[in-house]
Amino acid sequence: MISFDIQPYKEKPVYQALLLGGACALVSLLLILGNHTTLQSIEDHKTADKLAMLAQVLPQSYYDNDPLTDTRTLQHEALSAPATLMLAEKNGAVTAVAVQLSIAGWGGIINMILAVTPDGQLMGVRIISHIETPGLADKIEVEKSDWITGFDGKSLENVSEQGWHVKKDGGEFDQFTGATITPRAVVKGVHTGLLLYRSWAESEDGLKTLAAGMTSAADEQSASPERVEKQVQQQSQSSAKNTGSEATEAAS
Amino acid sequence: MSQFRQIFREGLWDNNVAMGQMLALCPLLAVTTSATNGLGMGIASLAVLLLTNIIISSVRGVISPQVRIPVLIVLIATVVTLVDMTINAFMHDLYKVLGLFIALIVTNCAIFGRAESYASKQPVLNATVDALAMGFGFMWVLVAVGGMREILGSGTLFANASLLLGSHFAWLETTVIPNYSGILLAILPPGAFMALGFLIVIKRMIDRRLPQKADNGLVTISSHC
Numbered sequence: 001m002i003s004f005d006i007q008p009y010k011e012k013p014v015y016q017a018l019l020l021g022g023a024c025a026l027v028s029l030l031l032i033l034g035n036h037t038t039l040q041s042i043e044d045h046k047t048a049d050k051l052a053m054l055a056q057v058l059p060q061s062y063y064d065n066d067p068l069t070d071t072r073t074l075q076h077e078a079l080s081a082p083a084t085l086m087l088a089e090k091n092g093a094v095t096a097v098a099v100q101l102s103i104a105g106w107g108g109i110i111n112m113i114l115a116v117t118p119d120g121q122l123m124g125v126r127i128i129s130h131i132e133t134p135g136l137a138d139k140i141e142v143e144k145s146d147w148i149t150g151f152d153g154k155s156l157e158n159v160s161e162q163g164w165h166v167k168k169d170g171g172e173f174d175q176f177t178g179a180t181i182t183p184r185a186v187v188k189g190v191h192t193g194l195l196l197y198r199s200w201a202e203s204e205d206g207l208k209t210l211a212a213g214m215t216s217a218a219d220e221q222s223a224s225p226e227r228v229e230k231q232v233q234q235q236s237q238s239s240a241k242n243t244g245s246e247a248t249e250a251a252s
Numbered sequence: 253m254s255q256f257r258q259i260f261r262e263g264l265w266d267n268n269v270a271m272g273q274m275l276a277l278c279p280l281l282a283v284t285t286s287a288t289n290g291l292g293m294g295i296a297s298l299a300v301l302l303l304t305n306i307i308i309s310s311v312r313g314v315i316s317p318q319v320r321i322p323v324l325i326v327l328i329a330t331v332v333t334l335v336d337m338t339i340n341a342f343m344h345d346l347y348k349v350l351g352l353f354i355a356l357i358v359t360n361c362a363i364f365g366r367a368e369s370y371a372s373k374q375p376v377l378n379a380t381v382d383a384l385a386m387g388f389g390f391m392w393v394l395v396a397v398g399g400m401r402e403i404l405g406s407g408t409l410f411a412n413a414s415l416l417l418g419s420h421f422a423w424l425e426t427t428v429i430p431n432y433s434g435i436l437l438a439i440l441p442p443g444a445f446m447a448l449g450f451l452i453v454i455k456r457m458i459d460r461r462l463p464q465k466a467d468n469g470l471v472t473i474s475s476h477c
Contacts (some may be wrong), residue, residue, distance in 0.1 A: 010317075019319055031333065041342065
C-alpha cells in the first residue's frame with residue numbers, strides 16, 4: 001500500500017536525500033537509545049570482570065578499598081601501552097600492588113596482570129588475554145599449564161638481571177617446545193612490571209603512599225603479627241630508600 | 253511449501269554462503285580454529301542475518317534503488333551494534349564467548365549479500381526463511397571446517413563447548429585422539445584454507461555425481477570480503 005503511494009516520488013533526488021537523512025536519524029536514535037539502556041549494565045559487567053581478574057592474583061581478603069580506582073599509570077618503553085598500578089589497601093596500609101600491563105608477543109598483544117607484595121615479591125601472574133598460537137604458545141594460560149605459576153615468589157632480589165630471561169637466553173624460566181617468543185615476552189613483561197613497581201615504590205608518590213600506610217598499619221593491632229613485622233621492616237627499608245633516592249636525585 | 257524447501261536446499265547446499273557463493277570467507281577462515289568457535293560464529297551470524305533480513309524486507313517498499321546500498325549498510329551496522337550491546341549488557345557470560353564474533357559480523361558480506369539480493373526484493377516470510385536457510389547453511393560449514401581443523405590440530409572435538417552453550421552441553425566435548433601432539437598447520441591460517449578447499453572439492457564431487465542436477469558450470473566468484 002505504502003510502496004504504491006510513494007512510487008512516483010522514489011526517483012526524485014529530494015526523496016533520496018530525505019531517505020538517507022531519515023535512515024541516519026533513525027539509526028542514530030536507535031543507537032543512542034540502545035547505548036543509554038545498556039551503558040550502565042555494561043559498565044557494571046566491566047567492573048565485575050576487572051575485579052574477577054584482580055581476584056586471580058590478589059585475594060579479596062587483602063584489601064578493603066577499591067583497587068580499580070586507586071591507580072597509578074606508568075610508562076615503560078618495553079610496553080605497548082602504559083601500565084596500570086592498582087593499590088590494594090587494608091586499613092589504609094598498602095598490602096599489595098597489582099600491575100596490569102600489555103606487551104607484544106608473537107601473535108599480538110599479551111595482556112597480563114601481576115600482583116606484588118609491598119617489598120616487591122611476586123604473588124602471582126595471570127594472562128588476561130592474548131592471541132598467541134593455540135595449542136603451542138597458549139601454555140601461558142593457567143588453564144592449560146602451570147608454567148605461569150613458576151613466577152610466584154620471584155622478585156628482583158632473588159632472580160638476577162640475567163635470570164629474567166628464558167633458559168634459551170641464559171635465564172631461569174622455561175620456554176615451550178616450538179614457542180620461545182611468547183614465553184620470552186611474558187618473562188619480559190613480568191620483569192618490566194617488577195621494574196615499574198620498584199621505580200614507583202622509590203618515587204616520591206610511592207614512598208609517601210607506602211609509608212603512610214605503614215604507620216597506620218603499625219598502630220593497628222588487628223593485622224597479623226607476621227604482616228606487621230614485614231611492614232615495619234618494609235618501612236625502615238623504604239625510609240632507607242628514601243634517603244637513597246633523594247641522594248640520587250640530587251646527584252642527577 | 254515446495255518454495256520453502258527450495259530456499260532451504262539453496263541455503264544449506266546448492267547456493268551455500270561459504271561453499272557456493274564463496275562469501276563470508278574472512279570470518280570463516282579467521283575463527284574456525286575449533287568446532288565450538290565455528291558454532292559460536294554460526295549462531296551470531298544466524299541471529300544477525302535473521303534480524304537484518306526481516307527489517308530490510310519490511311522496509312523494502314520505501315528504499316529507492318539509487319540509495320539502497322548506504323541505507324542497507326547503516327541498517328546492518330546498527331543491528332550488529334545493537335545486538336552487540338544487548339548481549340554485552342544482558343547476557344554477559346555469553347558475550348565473553350561470542351563477543352569477538354559479533355564484531356566480526358560487520359565484515360561479513362554474506363549479511364549484506366542476502367539483504368541486497370534477496371530481502372530487499374522479497375516478502376517478509378520468504379526473507380525470514382531465507383535467513384534461516386542461509387544462516388544454518390553458513391553454520392554447518394563453520395562447524396565442519398572448525399571440526400576438521402580441531403581434530404587434526406588438537407585431537408579434540410567441541411572442546412570448551414560448555415563455555416558457549418552452558419554446562420548441559422558438556423557431553424559434546426570429546427577427545428577424538430588421546431595424547432595427540434597435533435598438526436600445528438591445521439590450526440594456523442593455512443589450515444583454514446586447506447580445510448575449506450577440501451570441503452568445496454567434496455561438495456563439487458557430490459554435485460557432479462548427482463545425475464538429475466543440471467550443472468550449469470557457473471562458478472560464482474565474489475569480490476573478496
